[in-house]
Amino acid sequence: MKFNIYDFSSFTSSFDQLLMENFSPFWAVAIEMVLIGIAILAFYAIVGLYLVYAERKICAFMQCRVGPNRVGPYGFFQTIADLIKLLMKELIPIKNADKLLFNIAPFIVIIASFMAIAAIPFAKGLHAVDFNIGIFYIMAVSSIGVVGILIAGWSSNNKYSLIGAMRSGAQIVSYELSVGLSLVTIVILAGSLQLSTIVEGQRDGWFIFTGHIPAIIAFLVFLVAATAETNRGPFDLAEAESELTAGFHTEYSGIKFAFFFLAEYMNMFIVASIAATIFLGGWMPFHVGGWEAFNHIMDFIPPFLWYIGKTAFVIFIMMWFKWTFPRLRIDQLLTLEWKYLLPINLVNILIMAFVVLTGWHF
Amino acid sequence: MAEEIISGQLEEQEFSINMGPQHPSTHGVLRMVLKLKGETVKEVKPQLGYIHRGIEKMTEKLTYPQIIHLTDRLDYLSAHILNEAVCLTVENAIEVEVPERVKYIRTIMDELNRIASHQLWWCAFGMDLGALTSFFYGLRDREKILDIFEESCGARLLVSYNVPGGLMNDIHPNFQKRVKEFITYFRKKLPEYDALLTGNPIMQERTKGVGMLTKEQAIAYGVTGPSGRGSGFSCDVRKHQPYSAYSKVDFKEILYPEGDTFARYKVRIDEMWESMKIIEQLIDNIPEGDYTAKMKAVIKLPVGEYYQRVEAARGEFGVYVVSDGNKTPYRMKFRSPNFSNLSAINLMASGQKIADLVAIGGSMDFVIPDMDR
Amino acid sequence: MEKEKLKDIIQSMISDVEILTDKQFLEVTVRTDQVLKMAELLKNSSETSFDYLFCESAVDFNDHFMMVYHLDSTKFRHQIVLKTKIADRENPVVDSVCAVWIGAEYHEREIFDLFGIRFNNHPDLRKIFLDNDWVGFPLRKDYTDPINIVER
Numbered sequence: 001m002k003f004n005i006y007d008f009s010s011f012t013s014s015f016d017q018l019l020m021e022n023f024s025p026f027w028a029v030a031i032e033m034v035l036i037g038i039a040i041l042a043f044y045a046i047v048g049l050y051l052v053y054a055e056r057k058i059c060a061f062m063q064c065r066v067g068p069n070r071v072g073p074y075g076f077f078q079t080i081a082d083l084i085k086l087l088m089k090e091l092i093p094i095k096n097a098d099k100l101l102f103n104i105a106p107f108i109v110i111i112a113s114f115m116a117i118a119a120i121p122f123a124k125g126l127h128a129v130d131f132n133i134g135i136f137y138i139m140a141v142s143s144i145g146v147v148g149i150l151i152a153g154w155s156s157n158n159k160y161s162l163i164g165a166m167r168s169g170a171q172i173v174s175y176e177l178s179v180g181l182s183l184v185t186i187v188i189l190a191g192s193l194q195l196s197t198i199v200e201g202q203r204d205g206w207f208i209f210t211g212h213i214p215a216i217i218a219f220l221v222f223l224v225a226a227t228a229e230t231n232r233g234p235f236d237l238a239e240a241e242s243e244l245t246a247g248f249h250t251e252y253s254g255i256k257f258a259f260f261f262l263a264e265y266m267n268m269f270i271v272a273s274i275a276a277t278i279f280l281g282g283w284m285p286f287h288v289g290g291w292e293a294f295n296h297i298m299d300f301i302p303p304f305l306w307y308i309g310k311t312a313f314v315i316f317i318m319m320w321f322k323w324t325f326p327r328l329r330i331d332q333l334l335t336l337e338w339k340y341l342l343p344i345n346l347v348n349i350l351i352m353a354f355v356v357l358t359g360w361h362f
Numbered sequence: 363m364a365e366e367i368i369s370g371q372l373e374e375q376e377f378s379i380n381m382g383p384q385h386p387s388t389h390g391v392l393r394m395v396l397k398l399k400g401e402t403v404k405e406v407k408p409q410l411g412y413i414h415r416g417i418e419k420m421t422e423k424l425t426y427p428q429i430i431h432l433t434d435r436l437d438y439l440s441a442h443i444l445n446e447a448v449c450l451t452v453e454n455a456i457e458v459e460v461p462e463r464v465k466y467i468r469t470i471m472d473e474l475n476r477i478a479s480h481q482l483w484w485c486a487f488g489m490d491l492g493a494l495t496s497f498f499y500g501l502r503d504r505e506k507i508l509d510i511f512e513e514s515c516g517a518r519l520l521v522s523y524n525v526p527g528g529l530m531n532d533i534h535p536n537f538q539k540r541v542k543e544f545i546t547y548f549r550k551k552l553p554e555y556d557a558l559l560t561g562n563p564i565m566q567e568r569t570k571g572v573g574m575l576t577k578e579q580a581i582a583y584g585v586t587g588p589s590g591r592g593s594g595f596s597c598d599v600r601k602h603q604p605y606s607a608y609s610k611v612d613f614k615e616i617l618y619p620e621g622d623t624f625a626r627y628k629v630r631i632d633e634m635w636e637s638m639k640i641i642e643q644l645i646d647n648i649p650e651g652d653y654t655a656k657m658k659a660v661i662k663l664p665v666g667e668y669y670q671r672v673e674a675a676r677g678e679f680g681v682y683v684v685s686d687g688n689k690t691p692y693r694m695k696f697r698s699p700n701f702s703n704l705s706a707i708n709l710m711a712s713g714q715k716i717a718d719l720v721a722i723g724g725s726m727d728f729v730i731p732d733m734d735r
Numbered sequence: 736m737e738k739e740k741l742k743d744i745i746q747s748m749i750s751d752v753e754i755l756t757d758k759q760f761l762e763v764t765v766r767t768d769q770v771l772k773m774a775e776l777l778k779n780s781s782e783t784s785f786d787y788l789f790c791e792s793a794v795d796f797n798d799h800f801m802m803v804y805h806l807d808s809t810k811f812r813h814q815i816v817l818k819t820k821i822a823d824r825e826n827p828v829v830d831s832v833c834a835v836w837i838g839a840e841y842h843e844r845e846i847f848d849l850f851g852i853r854f855n856n857h858p859d860l861r862k863i864f865l866d867n868d869w870v871g872f873p874l875r876k877d878y879t880d881p882i883n884i885v886e887r
Contacts, residue, residue: 063498159379163401163716234492234564237717324558326565327492329717330401411864418849419873419884581787581809584838595809597787602812667816669759669790669805680790682805697790697805705841734864 005302009125036128040117044266049079051265051315058316059323089254094157097251101155106252106259108148113266115141120273121195123283123304134195135183138274139176142229145267146172149238152260153248164247167330168231168238174337175235178225179271181345185218185352186211186278189361199282204290206281210361214352219279221341221348223317226271228333230264233322235333268318269311276310283307375399381719383412389486389723390730394707401715406708414734421694426452426526426661429694434520436696437732439479440674442471442515445524450605451670451681452526453655455663462607463651464528469607470541470644471515471523473637477548478507479675480630480637483727487627488559490724491568496558503551510540526661528654541645545638552634560631569623573710573722576621583709584702587677588633589726592626594619599673611643623725630727662689676700676727700732741813744783748776760805761815770802770819771830777806777817778835784810788832791842793850795876800827800852821852831857849874 019028053068053076060067068075094102116138118128131137146169153165189211190198201207208215228235238247249260276282283303287295328336355361376399383391391412397405417436421429426448433444446468453460481504488496508518514534515523523530559565575585580593590597598615600608616632618625663685670681677699684693703726711719738756745754745763749772753764765773777785790805804817821827831854832839843854844863851872854860862869871878 059494063495064502065498159377236492323495325493325562326488326559326568327717328564329568329715331715332564332567411862411866414864416873582837584787584789584836586789597809666758667803669816671789678789680805682790682792682803684794693792693794695790695792701841701845702838705838 005304006299007124012125040114040128044114044117045262047269048262048265049083051269052082052261053079054315055265055319058319062320062323083258086258087255091254091256092251094251097157098155101151102251103256105148105152105155106256106263108151109145109263110259112142112145112148113263113270115144116270117266119195120270121199121277121282122307123302126304127196130194130196132194134198135187135193135278138270139180139183142267142270143172143176145263148263149248152252156248156251158251161248161250164238164250168248170330171231171235171238171333172229174334175225175228175341178221178337178341178345179229181342181349182218182222182225183274183278185214185345185349188349188352188356189215195277195282198278199284202281202284203287205288206279206284206286208279211352211355212361214348214355215279217344217348218352219275221345222275222279223314225337225341226275227318227321228337230267230271232264232268233318234325234328236322237327237330237333268315272311272314272318273307275314276307280310280314281306282310373399376404389728392704392728392730392733394719396716396719398716403711403714403716403719406711406719408704408707410704410730410734412734413731415731417735418693418695421691423690425689426663426691429691430524430526431522433696434522435731436698436735437674437676437679437700437729438519439482439729440475440676440679441519442468442475442521442523443672443674444679445522446472446606447670447672447674447679447681449524449526450672451668451683452661452663454670455666455668455683455685456661458527458655458657460528460655461651461653462649464653464655465607466644466648467529467533467653468524469611470641470648471511471521472606473640474507474510474541474544476675477634477637478504480634481507483630483675483724484555484559487724487727490720491559491565493559493562493565496555499551499554499558503548506544506547510537510544513537513540525654527657528652530654532653538645538648541641545642545645548634548638552631555631560628566624568717568721569627569725572623572714572718573725574621575706575710577619579706579709580621583706585677585706586702587674587699588616588629589626589703590677591615591617592629592725593621597678599671599678603671605670605672607644611640613640623721626725660689662687663691671697674699676729676732677703696735698732698735700728700730704728704733741783741815744780745777745815748780749773758816762818763815764818764820767819767821767829770817771832771835773817774804774832774835777815784808785815786810786836788836788838788842791832791839791846793846793852793874795850795874797876798822799824800850802829802846802852804832827852828855829853830855831860833858848872851875 016028016032019031023031056078057067057075068078071077071081119131119134119138121127149172150165150169153161186198186207187193189207190201192198204210208219227233231238249257252260283306285298285301285303285306287298376397379396379398381394381396383393393409393412395407395409396403417432420432424432430445430448433448434441436444481500485497485500511521512518514537515521575593577594580590580595585593585595586597594617596615596617601615613636616629616636618629663683665685665687668683668685672679678697679699680697682695682697683691686692707722707726710722714722738761741761742754742756745752749765749769751766751769755762777783785806785808787807787809788804789807792803794801794803800821802819802821805814806817807814819829821829829852831843833843834856840858841863843857844860846852847854847860848862848864849872871880873880
């Protein structure tokens with residue numbers, strides 16, 4: 001089996017061939033699905049845990065303190081210890097809560113983010129499912145998460161949870177518009193909804209540079225809207241600790257709370273990946289169209305590392321937002337979306353269409 | 363239950379909710395029963411008494427030096443200022459002249475206490491609004507003041523450094539050096555506070571126009587201190603009825619006429635600058651002398667009534683003593699600034715959202731043990 | 736404004752008052768039924784203009800109560816003490832001054848809670864610190880509580 005770090009498609013196709021030779025086509029596909037499922041599950045869990053660790057360390061350094069540093073070298077195993085603690089906690093059943101909905105809600109949130117990971121390209125050829133409507137699929141699937149939040153707030157039988165869930169529902173539904181429209185701007189530039197085509201199209205330069213002004217505006221709008229989508233940063237009043245004591249997940253304990261917590265960090269990872277893929281080139285190294293020697297040097301760094309670096313950069317910016325800014329009130333948040341971001345987006349789409357038609361891009 | 367306390371019938375779409383005694387943003391055991399319509403607050407009814415310890419009844423059985431230790435536990439963030447209030451009442455009643463040195467040291471400690479209290483307010487206010495980093499920045503700087511207190515007074519928070527007639531002990535030889543170091547350090551750090559919160563557009567939108575209190579309303583409700591001065595009510599006891607060394611220093615009374623949360627915020631930030639100015643004028647000129655005047659072993663106030671007003675970090679604190687000639691007071695009443703400040707909250711918060719109620723409570727800077735006594 | 740001048744002005748407002756000038760503040764003692772009228776006159780008159788009630792308290796002398804109002808003027812910066820004696824210990828009642836200074840609302844609730852003095856026309860007279868089922872008025876001199884108060 002050939003394992004080329006620069007092009008995983010050789011590995012995946014040779015593995016596929018191996019399976020096809022030894023098993024019937026049905027079983028080969030079934031085994032592949034199970035293996036991919038396990039790989040994504042493991043990836044999800046590990047990345048989720050270590051994002052929590054990264055957040056705690058980054059926020060500690062911004063606040064002039066050290067963060068976790070006892071459990072393991074530099075506190076590396078802190079989240080594993082937290083996970084074990086959460087797994088062993090008592091699941092407190094709520095009187096008069098709607099039991100079915102109460103139990104389903106965390107799973108819905110996890111499933112939504114899980115499905116979105118399947119469509120993201122991690123490196124050349126390392127792509128679980130390459131839909132021809134990739135971006136549309138990701139948008140559609142991440143909208144399922146809001147159902148989980150609303151169900152959690154409603155079934156908790158608690159006024160505070162309900163207020164938190166309603167606020168969150170309004171917020172997420174509003175900001176999906178902005179996220180979608182800013183992605184549409186790049187779709188116009190790329191000419192396709194398929195994620196691998198979009199990444200390939202950035203071979204001569206990332207879209208944020210080739211698309212100059214409209215792409216930069218779209219990137220900024222996407223950053224703000226994605227932070228709001230994932231209930232993070234200055235838009236986290238759904239779980240504002242100082243107001244509603246944890247909002248929609250107040251009544252959850254133990255592993256169910258861990259699910260909400262994990263889903264929030266994975267959502268952040270997903271939107272950062274989408275930003276990295278669509279605006280910053282995904283796994284494509286930093287090329288400048290025409291500078292062949294420079295591009296060859298850039299190609300030495302494996303695409304997987306480029307992808308991780310870009311996603312980490314966007315995640316760092318999102319964490320920076322959270323620990324610096326105060327929170328917006330719900331009506332200010334919705335005003336921001338409907339009165340400012342939406343018109344900016346619409347005008348930006350027109351500008352981008354104009355730029356593409358006249359060819360005034362790099 | 364919450365429903366019984368709300369006045370009147372609940373109309374359709376209104377519901378009552380408890381912002382209970384344990385809540386991350388009420389800063390103490392204050393229970394507020396809110397009548398909400400959606401996100402809008404229609405009525406706020408605070409319920410006090412969760413930390414009522416009967417301090418006024420206790421004072422009737424304690425001697426005056428013992429009462430100093432009780433006043434620490436009222437507004438614990440202005441502990442030194444409240445101790446000084448009782449000492450001044452006793453000293454004015456028996457007409458004893460404290461040495462100049464004592465007056466200077468008391469004023470410097472007062473102002474350090476005021477800065478420490480405003481630093482804690484700033485951290486908690488930022489945290490309430492969601493800027494969680496401000497909590498750590500404020501506390502980091504406050505540690506320096508608490509170290510100075512610990513060196514000279516023996517305690518960080520509940521200092522009990524004043525006794526009737528003077529101070530319990532002289533200041534530590536390092537005191538002047540440490541205070542001057544702190545002032546130089548803090549002058550560089552305070553603009554950082556401004557950069558983090560004051561100029562931030564999100565913070566300004568959350569606080570401008572929120573929780574309006576006009577000057578007439580502030581006077582009618584008796585809202586004093588930085589909360590009252592944020593509405594234009596000129597109530598600084600240090601200016602109008604000076605005590606200790608305040609008549610010797612030159613400082614401005616900070617007034618902002620707007621009356622919203624942002625004005626109250628700016629008053630406190632500017633007061634920190636003014637306090638540093640006061641300390642700088644006094645720290646090099648502390649006169650030599652005794653650290654206490656000669657007092658009798660048992661202090662008995664002459665028959666009569668005495669009232670002393672001081673400017674605590676949150677407003678005007680008053681001590682009213684009715685004495686019948688014994689060594690314990692016949693009646694001692696503490697006029698608590700937080701108690702009067704709280705009475706205005708229904709007026710300020712009605713019609714605003716819940717998030718605004720948190721911002722208003724943070725800007726009024728309540729310390730609940732002072733309300734409940 | 737000096738105490739003598741204030742004394743003359745107040746004497747001219749209501750004749751049935753006792754004014755003492757040798758204490759820390761000017762002390763004005765009125766009859767219990769004239770408290771509200773005196774309060775209104777003190778606040779609304781442009782010569783005195785006492786618009787800031789900074790302390791309202793009650794003292795229990797064993798045969799009567801004394802209500803004490805400390806007033807300040809933001810215009811002239813002079814202070815007086817307004818007092819009234821409530822002779823009836825079984826059923827002490829006095830008019831509320833909330834209509835004049837709204838800040839008195841909480842102070843009067845506290846006095847009602849701890850002394851048992853009732854206030855007429857108070858907007859919301861109920862206990863503020865103690866539980867609703869507390870028996871007795873703790874700040875009175877004849878209050879005994881064998882469980883919570885330890886007599887030495």
